[in-house]
Amino acid sequence: xxxxxxRGIHSRFESELVMRNLTTLKPAPVKVRPIANVRDFIFxxxxxxxxxxxxxxxADRRAAAAHPGYDxxxxxxxxxxxxxxxxxxxxxxxxxxxxxxxxxxxxxGRPKLPVDPVR
Numbered sequence: 001x002x003x004x005x006x007r008g009i010h011s012r013f014e015s016e017l018v019m020r021n022l023t024t025l026k027p028a029p030v031k032v033r034p035i036a037n038v039r040d041f042i043f044x045x046x047x048x049x050x051x052x053x054x055x056x057x058x059a060d061r062r063a064a065a066a067h068p069g070y071d072x073x074x075x076x077x078x079x080x081x082x083x084x085x086x087x088x089x090x091x092x093x094x095x096x097x098x099x100x101x102x103x104x105x106x107x108x109g110r111p112k113l114p115v116d117p118v119r
Contacts, residue, residue, distance in 0.1 A: 028088070035099050
């Protein structure tokens, strides 16, 4: 984030934090819900995501202040402040993708899907 001087926060939060903790994260189970308008769904998701930014930035600030250098201790501290958000976003992302795919399939009339994968 340029205005906060927290350069690299996207990568640290969206990639590194997740990959370092993949085995301990517990996202919510997938919930399929109808998506009537994909564009509205996307914009609603963006607005919801924006509401989580301040908490992620604060967790990063605290972790970096206590553990400069983005080492294992930093990521452990970052996870302490951001774990509920990471788990929520992972669960929401999975549910969102599945919901969009199922909604598109239903809108197409529920065509029969091939049993064997396309080669």
